[in-house]
Amino acid sequence: xxxxxxxxxxxxxxxxxxxxxxxxxxxxxxxxxxxxxxxxxxxxxxxxxxxxxxxxxxxxxxxxxxxxxxxxxxxxxxxxxxxxxxxxxxxxxxxxxxxxxxxxxxxxxxxxxxxxxxxxxxxxxxxxxxxxxxxxxxxxxxxxxxxxxxxxxxxxxxxxxxxxxxxxxxxxxxxxxxxxxxxxxxxxxxxxxxxxxxxxxxxxxxxxxxxxxxxxxxxxxxxxxxxxxxxxxxxxxxxxxxxxxxxxxxxxxxxxxxxxxxxxxxxxxxxxxxxxxxxxxxxxxx
Numbered sequence: 001x002x003x004x005x006x007x008x009x010x011x012x013x014x015x016x017x018x019x020x021x022x023x024x025x026x027x028x029x030x031x032x033x034x035x036x037x038x039x040x041x042x043x044x045x046x047x048x049x050x051x052x053x054x055x056x057x058x059x060x061x062x063x064x065x066x067x068x069x070x071x072x073x074x075x076x077x078x079x080x081x082x083x084x085x086x087x088x089x090x091x092x093x094x095x096x097x098x099x100x101x102x103x104x105x106x107x108x109x110x111x112x113x114x115x116x117x118x119x120x121x122x123x124x125x126x127x128x129x130x131x132x133x134x135x136x137x138x139x140x141x142x143x144x145x146x147x148x149x150x151x152x153x154x155x156x157x158x159x160x161x162x163x164x165x166x167x168x169x170x171x172x173x174x175x176x177x178x179x180x181x182x183x184x185x186x187x188x189x190x191x192x193x194x195x196x197x198x199x200x201x202x203x204x205x206x207x208x209x210x211x212x213x214x215x216x217x218x219x220x221x222x223x224x225x226x227x228x229x230x231x232x233x234x235x236x237x238x239x240x241x242x243x244x245x246x247x248x249x250x251x252x253x254x255x256x257x258x259x260x261x262x263x264x265x266x267x268x269x270x271x272x273x274x275x276x277x278x279x280x281x282x283x284x285x286x
Contacts, residue, residue, distance in 0.1 A: 009256060010245035011237070014163050016263035017121065019270035020156035023101040024049060024094050026274050033097035038084035045093075047074065048081040052090035053138035056082040065135055067168045068178045073200025091142065095150055102149040105269050115148050117262040120255070121155035124247050128158065133165035152266075159247075166243035170236045175216075179209035184218065187225045188233060 007015075024030055025046050034045030051062050059078045063071045081090075106114055122144070130137035139158045145151050171181050179201050186192040187210075196206055213219040218229035225233070248256065 008238075008241035008245060009248045010163070010241045012260065013248060013256075013263075014160065014244070016260060016267040017156040017159050019267045019274065020102070020153060020263075021160045022274060023105070023153070023270055024098050024157070027097075027101045027105075029100045029104075030094070030097040033093040033100075034090070037089040037093045039081060039090070039093075043073070044077050044081050044084075045090075047077040048085060048087075048090040049094040050135075051078065052087040052094070053135070053142060055087050063178075067171070068182050068199055070179070070200030070202075070205065095145060095154070098153040099145070099147050099149040102153060102270075105273055106149070106266060108269070109265055111148070113262050114152060114266065117259065117266060118148050118152035118155060120259045120262070121159060122151060124251070125155050125158045127247050127250070128162055129246065130162065132169065133162050136162035136165050162247075163240065163244040167236075167240040169243060170239035173239065174232060174236050176236075177209070179205055180213055183209045183213060184225070184229065184233065187213075187219055187223055187229070 031042055034049060039045040039048050047062060051057055059075045062078050063074050125140060130140055136158055139161050145154055182195050182199050183206060186195055210219060210223060214221055217226055218232060220226055
């Protein structure tokens with residue numbers, strides 16, 4: 001997802017809750033928690049932790065739901081992770097570690113501001129339509145945490161999976177596959193050196209995906225985005241905003257503004273403490 005178009009409310013909110021969700025996999029507490037339940041290595045923790053709401057699923061389901069990861073990379077972790085831990089243990093590890101991370105990172109933020117943000121996001125989650133959005137639905141069905149940091153994290157997670165499911169639907173409708181999508185993303189505003197290894201695609205697979213985008217007229221032979229590619233990308237982003245935006249349409253503008261104000265310092269801290277920025281997320285005020 002990119003900042004190439006004017007910030008739709010759904011996209012503006014995404015930029016604020018995505019960094020909150022991301023603490024699950026990008027902080028030392030999270031890695032330690034996954035290792036404690038038998039998931040050595042960050043990617044095993046990632047695949048088990050993110051897939052756990054679906055149950056002990058096999059690789060094909062994870063490949064489909066996560067979309068932009070190389071099938072080979074997924075198959076190296078799933079379903080073997082379930083021989084080391086259970087979905088229930090993975091769920092507990094991700095929640096408890098996320099609560100601990102947020103409690104540490106957000107110490108400078110006023111408690112009432114954190115509670116207000118968590119409550120507003122909770123209320124948004126309660127209004128979500130998760131039809132056609134499997135990861136969002138599975139996360140929304142989980143028990144609601146009582147700890148304010150857990151409430152904040154889980155609501156942010158449901159909302160980002162809802163937008164992520166919507167984005168995958170838009171990418172599929174545009175005819176992009178799981179490798180072409182990150183290739184286009186990198187041609188626009190992300191780093192191939194960061195994103196390609198994080199998604200597990202080989203150079204051969206990446207170059208073949210780029211060649212398909214050249215053939216379609218979305219990229220030049222030099223790998224830059226054509227005007228057609230930019231138009232198509234804007235269309236994908238608009239479709240994502242539309243699919244993810246209904247929950248915010250009924251919220252009065254003053255409540256939206258208050259939520260953004262409450263989330264901004266939270267998001268800024270979480271984003272600034274990311275060891276990497278795999279989504280090439282723009283600043284919240286971009």
